[in-house]
Amino acid sequence: MPKRRSFWLMKSEPDVFSYGDLVSAKGSRTHWDGVRNYQARNTMRDDMKVGDLVLYYHSNAKPPGVAGVAEVVAEGYPDPSQFDPGDSHFDPKSSREDPRWFCVDIRAVAELPEYVSIEALKGNPKLGTMAVVQRGQRLSVQPVAAAEFREVLKMGGTSLSALS
DNA sequence: GCCAACGTTGGC
DNA sequence: GCCAACGTTGGC
Numbered sequence A: 001m002p003k004r005r006s007f008w009l010m011k012s013e014p015d016v017f018s019y020g021d022l023v024s025a026k027g028s029r030t031h032w033d034g035v036r037n038y039q040a041r042n043t044m045r046d047d048m049k050v051g052d053l054v055l056y057y058h059s060n061a062k063p064p065g066v067a068g069v070a071e072v073v074a075e076g077y078p079d080p081s082q083f084d085p086g087d088s089h090f091d092p093k094s095s096r097e098d099p100r101w102f103c104v105d106i107r108a109v110a111e112l113p114e115y116v117s118i119e120a121l122k123g124n125p126k127l128g129t130m131a132v133v134q135r136g137q138r139l140s141v142q143p144v145a146a147a148e149f150r151e152v153l154k155m156g157g158t159s160l161s162a163l164s
Numbered sequence B, C: 001g002c003c004a005a006c007g008t009t010g011g012c
Helices: A019-024 A038-047 A118-122 A146-155
Strands: A007-012 A029-031 A053-058 A065-078 A102-117 A141-144
Touching (some): A019 A053, A019 A065, A053 A146, A102 A118
Antiparallel strands (some): A007 A141
């Protein structure tokens, strides 16, 4: 029996790699490399599947918020940057035989017609338990409930059916 | 730029 | 295996 599509939120600092950068990238896709947190690693390695949808969140932005929607186009594989001594994400404790860090590939699906700021997210009672609005939540790859995902799309002026 | 919250490291 | 010290995240 086919598994239902899952929903996620991924954080990126727009000064480093914004949603616009993803749109402009070759094929509008990129390797989500450089994540060095075990929980996020596990999510990318084990849980994210091709076709899952992602809220693309701008952290450390003015204001922070959800900028667009992306889609998982390649499932977890060893993050190449951990093997590159010249890369800032190089991890000398990792090896190709036993890689420590994993990444996925994502592709831009659609920019939200209206940017959804964290202030707006926090102001929506339906999103009270959403991970990203919780105090002290730093996880850069986090699950999103289907109802939360739909609600954020609605706030952003679109819908799941409009995306497909 | 501040600093609270959190995750990781390493001495013991 | 505890936990203090340290580094990072990320909203404000």
